[in-house]
Amino acid sequence: MKKLAGLFILLSLLFGQIAYAAEIPNKKGIVTDLAGMFPKDQIQSLEKASVDKTYKFYILTVESLGGENSADYASSVYNSWKLQANDILLLISKNERRIEMNFKNSELQAQMDALGPDYDQDGSLDQSKLEEFVTKHFIPWAKKGDFVQASLTLVNETNRLIAPVPVPTGSKEVATATALPASSSPTAAIQQKSTVDIEQIGTYVTFVVLAAAALVLIMIGWSKKRRLASLRPSISSLLVETHRANEELRPFMGMTQGTTARMVQAIDEQLASLMVQVGALEKEFEETKVFLLHIGKLNQLYGKYKKHIDMLAASLAERRKDIEHIVETDKTVKRSIHELADNLQTLKAELNKAVTETSFPLTRIFEECAVIETELKESDDLDVFDPIEAEKLIHSAAEKCKQTSHALKLVPGYKNKYHTFPATAADFREQIADIIRLNHLTNVMERLNPFARIDKSREIAETMYVELQQGNLNLVIKWAEEIDRLLAKALAMTNRQASLRQQNQKDIQFIENELKSCEAEVRYLSEELMRMRSAYTENHWKLLEERLVLMKSHLRGAEEQLPQIKLLSHDDRQEFDLARAGLDDWLTKLNEADTISRQCRDAFRSLDERLARARQQNDDLWQLFEQTRSLIHSESLPISTLWEQIIEAAYNSHQRLSGWLNAIRFNLDDIENELNRQRDSLTDFNQAVKQMIEEKRDAERQFQYAAQQYQAMHLRAGSRINGRRYSSSYSSLMDDAKSLMAKGLFAEAASRIGGVGTLINQMNHEYNQAIEAERAEERRKQAEHQRKLSRQRQESLQNQAKQERQERQKKQERKERQSSGGASWGGSSSSKNSSGGASWGSSSSSSSKSNKPNKPKPPGGNSSGGANW
Numbered sequence: 077m078k079k080l081a082g083l084f085i086l087l088s089l090l091f092g093q094i095a096y097a098a099e100i101p102n103k104k105g106i107v108t109d110l111a112g113m114f115p116k117d118q119i120q121s122l123e124k125a126s127v128d129k130t131y132k133f134y135i136l137t138v139e140s141l142g143g144e145n146s147a148d149y150a151s152s153v154y155n156s157w158k159l160q161a162n163d164i165l166l167l168i169s170k171n172e173r174r175i176e177m178n179f180k181n182s183e184l185q186a187q188m189d190a191l192g193p194d195y196d197q198d199g200s201l202d203q204s205k206l207e208e209f210v211t212k213h214f215i216p217w218a219k220k221g222d223f224v225q226a227s228l229t230l231v232n233e234t235n236r237l238i239a240p241v242p243v244p245t246g247s248k249e250v251a252t253a254t255a256l257p258a259s260s261s262p263t264a265a266i267q268q269k270s271t272v273d274i275e276q277i278g279t280y281v282t283f284v285v286l287a288a289a290a291l292v293l294i295m296i297g298w299s300k301k302r303r304l305a306s307l308r309p310s311i312s313s314l315l316v317e318t319h320r321a322n323e324e325l326r327p328f329m330g331m332t333q334g335t336t337a338r339m340v341q342a343i344d345e346q347l348a349s350l351m352v353q354v355g356a357l358e359k360e361f362e363e364t365k366v367f368l369l370h371i372g373k374l375n376q377l378y379g380k381y382k383k384h385i386d387m388l389a390a391s392l393a394e395r396r397k398d399i400e401h402i403v404e405t406d407k408t409v410k411r412s413i414h415e416l417a418d419n420l421q422t423l424k425a426e427l428n429k430a431v432t433e434t435s436f437p438l439t440r441i442f443e444e445c446a447v448i449e450t451e452l453k454e455s456d457d458l459d460v461f462d463p464i465e466a467e468k469l470i471h472s473a474a475e476k477c478k479q480t481s482h483a484l485k486l487v488p489g490y491k492n493k494y495h496t497f498p499a500t501a502a503d504f505r506e507q508i509a510d511i512i513r514l515n516h517l518t519n520v521m522e523r524l525n526p527f528a529r530i531d532k533s534r535e536i537a538e539t540m541y542v543e544l545q546q547g548n549l550n551l552v553i554k555w556a557e558e559i560d561r562l563l564a565k566a567l568a569m570t571n572r573q574a575s576l577r578q579q580n581q582k583d584i585q586f587i588e589n590e591l592k593s594c595e596a597e598v599r600y601l602s603e604e605l606m607r608m609r610s611a612y613t614e615n616h617w618k619l620l621e622e623r624l625v626l627m628k629s630h631l632r633g634a635e636e637q638l639p640q641i642k643l644l645s646h647d648d649r650q651e652f653d654l655a656r657a658g659l660d661d662w663l664t665k666l667n668e669a670d671t672i673s674r675q676c677r678d679a680f681r682s683l684d685e686r687l688a689r690a691r692q693q694n695d696d697l698w699q700l701f702e703q704t705r706s707l708i709h710s711e712s713l714p715i716s717t718l719w720e721q722i723i724e725a726a727y728n729s730h731q732r733l734s735g736w737l738n739a740i741r742f743n744l745d746d747i748e749n750e751l752n753r754q755r756d757s758l759t760d761f762n763q764a765v766k767q768m769i770e771e772k773r774d775a776e777r778q779f780q781y782a783a784q785q786y787q788a789m790h791l792r793a794g795s796r797i798n799g800r801r802y803s804s805s806y807s808s809l810m811d812d813a814k815s816l817m818a819k820g821l822f823a824e825a826a827s828r829i830g831g832v833g834t835l836i837n838q839m840n841h842e843y844n845q846a847i848e849a850e851r852a853e854e855r856r857k858q859a860e861h862q863r864k865l866s867r868q869r870q871e872s873l874q875n876q877a878k879q880e881r882q883e884r885q886k887k888q889e890r891k892e893r894q895s896s897g898g899a900s901w902g903g904s905s906s907s908k909n910s911s912g913g914a915s916w917g918s919s920s921s922s923s924s925k926s927n928k929p930n931k932p933k934p935p936g937g938n939s940s941g942g943a944n945w
Contacts, residue, residue: 100156101136111137111170118224125228129235131184133164135227140171147940150178154938164234166227167942175214176942177206177230185939187237206941209233218945293369300374301366307381311361314354314388321392322347324399328406334462336402343398350391357384406463412470413456419477420448426484434491438547444480448473483549490552494541497559501530504563508570515574520650524573526566533562576652580645583659587638590666594631597673601627604680612683613743620679627672630665637662683744687737690747694733697754701726704762711769714820722761729754771822775829779813782832789839796846797839805835 101110106123114122114137126133134157141149150167159165159180167176179185188205195205196212203211213233217226325347328340361381366373424445431438451473458466505527512521540555601624608617637658644655705723708715715723729750736747786806790799809831816825 103157108136111139113137113223135166137168146176150176151938178940180938211943215945297368304378311358318351335465336462409463436545441547497537511570529562529566533559623672627669630669634662686744775822775826778829793843797842
């Protein structure tokens with residue numbers, strides 16, 4: 077484990093360094109001054125200058141790069157901040173004393189590449205143009221510690237760059253002069269080295285990831301095994317708790333009898349079985365050996381053992397609860413016996429007091445007290461050897477004592493209820509008499525006799541009083557409830573009869589009024605039905621006739637039964653219940669009659685509306701038919717056999733519909749079906765005609781356009797192509813199109829006209845080939861002329877050079893003849909130019925070096941260059 081821990085710490089350190097080196101700060105605006113290199117009062121002016129010109133500059137200062145390549149780090153920041161083509165990043169590292177300018181803009185890179193040789197004038201030509209640009213405009217101010225002015229100078233100079241003049245692609249000489257091999261650039265070697273470093277880092281990262289994955293797997297397996305091992309204390313604890321429970325039960329073994337002894341024996345057997353199961357589980361657990369990386373097996377075993385342990389723990393908890401119950405009962409049963417004895421003495425005292433106050437013998441309550449006292453004595457005898465059974469007896473006796481005490485307290489109340497009953501009964505009798513008198517219910521009340529229920533309740537009150545004297549409170553409560561029910565029933569039946577009398581009178585008046593209004597409604601509906609019978613066929617009104625007959629039947633029945641109902645409700649008979657049943661029945665039938673009336677009215681109105689709608693639809697369809705025929709005539713469309721059939725069928729259908737709509741009796745179903753068929757047929761016919769008109773106009777437009785295009789092409793080509801061999805094809809296509817259009821086959825005609833377009837394309841292709849041949853001949857002649865002029869210029873230049881050499885020789889000869897003095901013949905002298913310079917910073921060098929190409933920018937990559945101060 078120490079080795080694993082060491083490996084884990086090592087990997088953590090490695091990942092920590094990588095994470096630190098690759099950390100990208102969040103963008104906090106234009107200037108992100110993490111190293112505190114800019115005065116706070118100048119940051120606002122620096123931000124304003126960074127965004128006011130062509131490019132938008134983002135400036136980041138950091139304390140250290142953590143050993144990372146500045147260009148790579150700058151590119152990472154550029155991409156992470158999602159900067160755009162016109163955005164430039166200036167990265168300034170305080171500890172490394174380095175500035176890095178990073179962007180992704182091909183035009184700006186071209187401007188940098190167009191700078192003159194040795195732009196920073198340090199005599200060194202091995203830097204890229206971008207590095208020289210940064211060195212010249214940033215480093216001088218950086219050495220003075222003024223990083224604000226250094227950044228402003230670099231920003232301003234960048235915005236002043238002029239776009240380079242593009243090199244003509246047709247000039248082979250210029251392209252050759254400017255093309256340099258990538259291998260000759262010093263930046264190419266840097267690029268190659270960076271690629272190698274990236275590959276090495278990739279290998280290293282892969283190794284670290286695999287090692288980390290292995291370590292994670294080991295740690296997971298180790299944690300799973302630790303989790304499984306954590307169950308061992310639970311098993312041991314179960315074993316200890318089982319022994320402890322057995323020890324708690326031991327004092328009761330062999331020392332109890334009856335129910336307690338049986339309970340102790342059962343618990344002892346269960347604990348013994350539980351101990352055996354726990355021991356077997358412990359042995360199996362100790363013998364289980366699982367390899368660290370078998371994670372699935374470890375999970376399976378943990379679930380299995382955890383479930384078994386939980387089951388055994390639950391069983392042990394139940395046994396412990398039973399043992400605690402026995403122990404607690406053994407401790408408390410004696411106290412319960414004393415409490416019950418005290419309660420019983422209190423009950424007896426209250427009972428004697430009640431006997432004295434009421435003069436009732438209360439024999440039944442005395443008997444209950446004797447039963448409680450017997451159970452108390454039995455509990456006292458069992459409390460030592462059978463506390464469980466003693467507890468049961470005590471509980472039963474205590475409940476009886478509580479109920480008896482409660483019943484004893486009810487005695488005065490029911491005694492008072494008996495003594496106040498005469499007044500209560502008299503009050504009910506008076507209420508009922510008032511209702512009878514006010515509502516004239518003498519006859520019906522003689523039959524129902526609510527006073528008999530009051531007399532019955534008086535008899536029950538006497539019986540209740542006898543039971544109350546004996547102390548039999550269960551019966552007393554029963555008889556008291558029956559008294560209340562009888563009194564309430566007597567009052568309720570009286571109120572109901574009064575309510576029925578009033579409601580029956582209202583409903584009788586309503587039915588009489590309804591019958592009068594229904595007479596007029598029946599006459600109207602009968603007249604309308606006669607009109608329907610004469611105007612429409614039987615299928616439209618047969619059901620309505622049946623419904624109207626039913627309505628008349630209901631009304632006649634109501635008229636016949638209403639006198640009998642009125643007689644039942646009269647005060648001489650007062651058969652309100654019978655009258656109510658008849659009224660409810662006839663009210664339902666009158667509602668049905670009203671529904672039938674509305675249905676008949678709606679049906680009659682619907683038939684008339686359908687007839688009017690059918691006549692209008694027939695006129696509209698005939699108008700559509702005439703419009704369609706007019707379109708055919710106005711557009712001079714040929715009429716096909718199918719159209720002739722449709723026209724004939726439409727005419728016949730219109731004649732048939734007109735006959736039906738002018739008949740004496742109408743069958744609307746047949747008329748509407750015929751109208752639907754006619755509508756579908758004429759709608760399709762109209763759409764077909766309109767479609768043919770569109771096809772005709774389209775074909776005519778294509779025909780005219782094709783003719784115009786062909787004539788234009790023929791005139792443009794002139795004699796450059798053989799037009800005769802196209803004319804016959806053109807005439808054939810156009811004649812075929814005319815023939816198809818005359819037959820009404822406009823779509824086929826348009827397809828044939830499309831062939832003219834193909835013909836025109838062929839003519840245009842041949843014409844273009846002829847034009848290209850003429851242009852090629854013209855170019856050949858021009859080239860020949862240019863070559864002739866070039867030879868003449870070269871001959872002229874050669875003659876001029878020859879004359880200049882002859883002139884120089886003559887001047888030299890004259891000079892030699894005129895010369896006198898000490899130079900030897902054939903001697904010569906020369907002077908050597910020297911160059912040198914000093915760089916800003918801690919070192920200087922002077923050398924003579926050849927110009928080297930700038931570092932090429934990889935496709936899609938960032939341009940980056942920097943310098944140290």
